[in-house]
Amino acid sequence: MTPLEDRIRQALRGEAGDMPPGTAPPLRLPARRRRFFSLAYGGGERQGAPTGSRWGRLAPAAAAVVVVAVIAGSLAASHIIHASNQPQAVAAADQAAANETAAWIEAQVSRSASISCDPVMCRVLAVHGIPARELNVLKSGAGNPLGSQIVVATTAVRQEFGDRLSSVYAPGILATFGSGTTRIDIRIVAQDGPAAYRSALRADLRNRKKSGAGLAGSNRIGASAAARTQLRTGQVDARVMIDLALLASLRPVSVVAFVDSGPGAGPGVPLRAMELAVPSHAALRQMLTFFGEQRPPYRRARPGVIRLRDGHRVLRVEFAAPSPMGLFK
Amino acid sequence: MALIRLAYLMLGDRPSAEDVVQEAFCGLYRRWDRLRDAASADSYLRSSVLNGSRSVLRHRSARRTGVPDQPPAASAEAVVVGSEERQDVIRAVRRLPHRQREVLVLRFYCDMPDEQIAREMGIGESTVRSAAYRAVEALGRILEETS
Numbered sequence: 082m083t084p085l086e087d088r089i090r091q092a093l094r095g096e097a098g099d100m101p102p103g104t105a106p107p108l109r110l111p112a113r114r115r116r117f118f119s120l121a122y123g124g125g126e127r128q129g130a131p132t133g134s135r136w137g138r139l140a141p142a143a144a145a146v147v148v149v150a151v152i153a154g155s156l157a158a159s160h161i162i163h164a165s166n167q168p169q170a171v172a173a174a175d176q177a178a179a180n181e182t183a184a185w186i187e188a189q190v191s192r193s194a195s196i197s198c199d200p201v202m203c204r205v206l207a208v209h210g211i212p213a214r215e216l217n218v219l220k221s222g223a224g225n226p227l228g229s230q231i232v233v234a235t236t237a238v239r240q241e242f243g244d245r246l247s248s249v250y251a252p253g254i255l256a257t258f259g260s261g262t263t264r265i266d267i268r269i270v271a272q273d274g275p276a277a278y279r280s281a282l283r284a285d286l287r288n289r290k291k292s293g294a295g296l297a298g299s300n301r302i303g304a305s306a307a308a309r310t311q312l313r314t315g316q317v318d319a320r321v322m323i324d325l326a327l328l329a330s331l332r333p334v335s336v337v338a339f340v341d342s343g344p345g346a347g348p349g350v351p352l353r354a355m356e357l358a359v360p361s362h363a364a365l366r367q368m369l370t371f372f373g374e375q376r377p378p379y380r381r382a383r384p385g386v387i388r389l390r391d392g393h394r395v396l397r398v399e400f401a402a403p404s405p406m407g408l409f410k
Numbered sequence: 411m412a413l414i415r416l417a418y419l420m421l422g423d424r425p426s427a428e429d430v431v432q433e434a435f436c437g438l439y440r441r442w443d444r445l446r447d448a449a450s451a452d453s454y455l456r457s458s459v460l461n462g463s464r465s466v467l468r469h470r471s472a473r474r475t476g477v478p479d480q481p482p483a484a485s486a487e488a489v490v491v492g493s494e495e496r497q498d499v500i501r502a503v504r505r506l507p508h509r510q511r512e513v514l515v516l517r518f519y520c521d522m523p524d525e526q527i528a529r530e531m532g533i534g535e536s537t538v539r540s541a542a543y544r545a546v547e548a549l550g551r552i553l554e555e556t557s
Contacts, residue, residue, distance in 0.1 A: 085550055090518040092499035097415035097519060 175236075178259030182233060182267065183209040185256055189343070190231060190267075191401035197226035197270070198233040199241075206233075226250045226270050230403060234266040252278055255402050257345030267343075269350075269403050282349050285406040289351065290315035292322050296329075303335035303358075311339045311352060318351035319408040320400045325355060328371055332364070337395050343402065354399035359386065368396055413459050419515045420463035422504055430466060434458035457530060460512065467508045502552040510545035513538055 082090070179202060186196065187209045197217040198206060207213055217229045219238060226232035226242075232251045239246060251268035252275050258265045271278030293312035296302055302325065304312070311317055317339050328334050335358035343350060359365045365386065385397045413434065417427035434455050441454075503511055509531070516527045524542075528535045 083546070085546060085553075086518065088495075088499055089503070089514060089546070089549065092496040093419055093503070093515060093519040095496050096500050097419055 175259075175263050178263045178265045179205045179235070181258040182256075182265045183211075185258070185343075186231075186233070186267065187211060189256075189402050191403070194230040194401075194403065195228070196231045196233060197229040197238075199235050199237040201237070202233050202235050202265075226268075227272060229270050230272070231255065232268050232270055234268050236262055236264075249275055253282070253349060253403075254345065254347040255350060256343035266345075281406045285319070285408075286315045286349065288315075289317065289319060289322065292319070292326075293317055296322055296326060299326075299329060301329040301333050303333065305336075305338070308336050308339055316352050317355075318353045318400055318404045319406075320404070321351075321353065321355050321398065323408065324372065324398065328357075328368065331371060332367060334358075335360075337389070337393075340397075351404045353402060353404060354397060356387075356389075356395040356397050359394045359396050365396060372398060413455060416456070416515065416520065417459050417463050419503075419519055420460070420512065421466055426466055427463075430459055430462035433462050460516075460530060464508060464512070498553060498556060499549070502549050502556070505552055506545055506548055509533075510541050510548065513541040514545050514549075517542055 182202070183205045186206060190196070192212075192215075195215050195217055196203075196206065196211065197219050199219050203216045203218045206216060217224070217226070219226065219232075219241065221237075221241060226246075227250060232238065232246070234246055234251070242250060246268070249271075251270045253269035253271075255267040255269055257267070269278075290313065293315055297304070297309040297312040312322070321339065325334065325336070337356040337358055339352040340354045340356060341350070341352040357368065359368075385399070386394055387397050388394050413431045414424070414427050417430045418424055421427050421430065437458050438451060438455055503514060506514070512531060513527060516522045516530060517524075522530070524535050524538045527538045531538070533541075
């Protein structure tokens, strides 16, 4: 080793060794997981962490501009072709609803779920990072949503399929954005037909009620009266209940709430997330280890320690949409 | 702590280093069931930290702003032990291109053989050797200029 190389070695080791043996960095959500719909959005930044450049801070706005540009371009083309006289205000509302819908899908829907959408909406979803291979583009007069797990029901899709959309193809609603003519529903596709879907939903609800009643009566699970009612009435996703039961077999658990972030979700859609009290750092580590060891479909979709409005920290365990049926068979 | 030190040497500031290491642990946590065995976790984490550091450096280069690539103010103790020279070397290391910097850190801080460095960085062994050679040569020049 040359004297210069030795100098480099000494300098690097000295520099690294000068770092005080501080505590482990506090847990927080990775930056890319802080989505618009995350309760942790904007919270939990480490003190002293770089705040990023002006361009870094403007990146979300820039992305929004790209989305708006795509939609505006598509709408403009559509107007030229169809000689539509849609007022500009309606177009802006369309853009806002499409943007909200795409952000929700990106944050909440399983990456393996295939999605049917009209050409404009599919482009917006692609801008939000949904892989093209998962998108089934519904062109006018051709195809249907069957074969996909989810259909994004924009005005164009509703006009294309009419009543058949809710009665035949996609009876369940996961979330709704916008209102009136700009309303966009995210619907669950009944791949085996509406009768089979409703029958499976009824059977699943029965099983969820039965299992939920067992959990609500467990002395190892602490929960508010509201949460116990949600368990007993079968409102909680089967994956959440299975993970809760397994965790409770290891350590006493306190459920703060069962929640779902699907605005306007249909009555039969289960709650896909639970918020668990975090009594200590050791308990948090034990719970994180437990959830990390779960295999799909019981593996939680998104890790997250969040701080509630009252200042308490909770571990939010959230599963992707749509909820699978028949896990309790 | 060893991982935070590794990221710190690459990035030059502790908050970014902690972020990168935390991301690496989150990644390990998400992929735990796909690891071949628990022993490969160390290697996975080190690779994740290096990848994360590269990503941060790339973003910084693209933005040309953000955290300045300068070592923090020397502690009183560091001054007492005459670390002026060390700081010169560290400043010079941080002026090197990312790849050369990474090769130096892996070779002289992690004591990795060239073969392992090549694996970690996904480049050929000869590229490692030439990057190390160029890095040391460039460092010598920079130190000469600044002395």
